[in-house]
Amino acid sequence: MVRITDVARRAGVSPSTVSYALSGKRPISAETRRRVEAAARELGYRRQSGALAHGGSNVLAVAAPLRTGVHVPAMMRVTQSVVTAARAYDHDVLLLTHEEGLTRAREPVPADALLVMDIGLHDPRLPLLRSLDRPCVLLGLPADPHGLTCVDLDYRAAGEACVHHLADLGHRTVALVGPPPEVHLRRTASAHRLVEGFTAAADHHGLASSVHPAVSAPDEAHRIADRLLRQHPALTAVVVHNAPLVEPLVTAFQQLGLRVPEDLSITAVCPDDPATITSVALPATELGTRAVALLMDKLHGTPVPEVTLLPPRLTERASTSHV
Structure with missing residues (x-):
């Protein structure tokens, strides 16, 4: 399945420029629009194909429950990176912070896809997430990731x-x-x-x-x-x-x-x-970018891995030494 990033690479522009050029939501130069349209035709890209057709709201929902003990600045840092990455695909972000916010995923929430944070090993939300009729990505790795799409720091x-x-x-x-x-x-x-x-x-x-x-x-x-x-x-x-x-x-x-x-x-x-x-x-920027990319792949029907773990990078500084 051809992705918007493939068109962007062929046309030499950003994914957001492709989205704007094909949707007409923002002014794009005639030359850039022609280049994007030509790349889309050559690759056989269709903007509203596959899973996008089910809603087409151009909104991603982020379920980030503000539970006791959660380090909110870290959660918001990842959420900010999700917002930035989503904009590159011409998507906005709906933030659900209440514990019961996820149950709204069964209701007509104006969102194409869902990103879920603060995952438990045996998270009670998993049966619901496996049954949703829209793409979903977990920012966290439960004990059993079968049938899910998960991304996190290892x-x-x-x-x-x-x-x-x-x-x-x-x-x-x-x-x-x-x-x-x-x-x-x-x-x-x-x-x-x-x-x-x-x-x-x-x-x-x-x-x-x-x-x-x-x-x-x-x-x-x-x-x-x-x-x-x-x-x-x-x-x-x-x-x-x-x-x-x-x-x-x-x-x-x-x-x-x-x-x-x-x-x-x-x-x-x-x-x-x-x-x-x-x-x-915590690689907040990379986590948000990867999570959104996985959601976009799923929206376009592209197969994705069940688990994506980012390797840790330890930076040695002056707080450790030999004994």
Whole structure:
């Protein structure tokens, strides 16, 4: 199936320009329009083909429930990238933030396709998502992705990458400060898979390891750091998967008399890329772009993989060192 991106490549323009040229929604120069139309004819592209014909609203719905424990800035960063990517295909975005928002997908919501965020390992929404009559992409990887289309950071590999890095530096006792307890209780896929990778890598290297869900409140950092040091006197390395606590924990450990990284190495998996922290950053732009591209492929009837996992990229900085 020919995609709008194929036409854009042949014509030497952006996907949004192709959309505007063929729809007439925005003024395009006569020369560009002729080039786009010629490319579309040569490739056999039809704008309203396949699944697009079922609604044709040029709207994507994003189900992003604002549950307790969700790190909203990270969710909004990915959502912003979805909006940007959708505009390149001449689509707008409808944001559904209520827990019950997804049930509206069965109703006549003016949306061609659906992107669902904050996926659980055994997410109760999965039966509904498998039965929808419109294309759907999950930003997250449930335990059973059969019959679904999923894209996410490879969180298991991210947890492994942090531990491999620390083990290579000679650390023998490591701790993971994870998201709030309610995130773990919901068995959110990203948190669960990162714990899996962290624990598996620690076992592989013969390290002593522990996992500590933590409230995402910066003023709790000192209490968390003090508890970690009392419970694990031999602790020399911490992995943080709780964005609001990354910098506050560094400060708290320093206030407790530890030098970072001389006495304690710290790594993070977080939406930002902290300037001084060894970290795996959430690739928000790439996630949003991939998710929208998958939705557009499905709208045009193009086969897509069930699972797309983005490999983690660990950037080494001044917060980790040899012991």
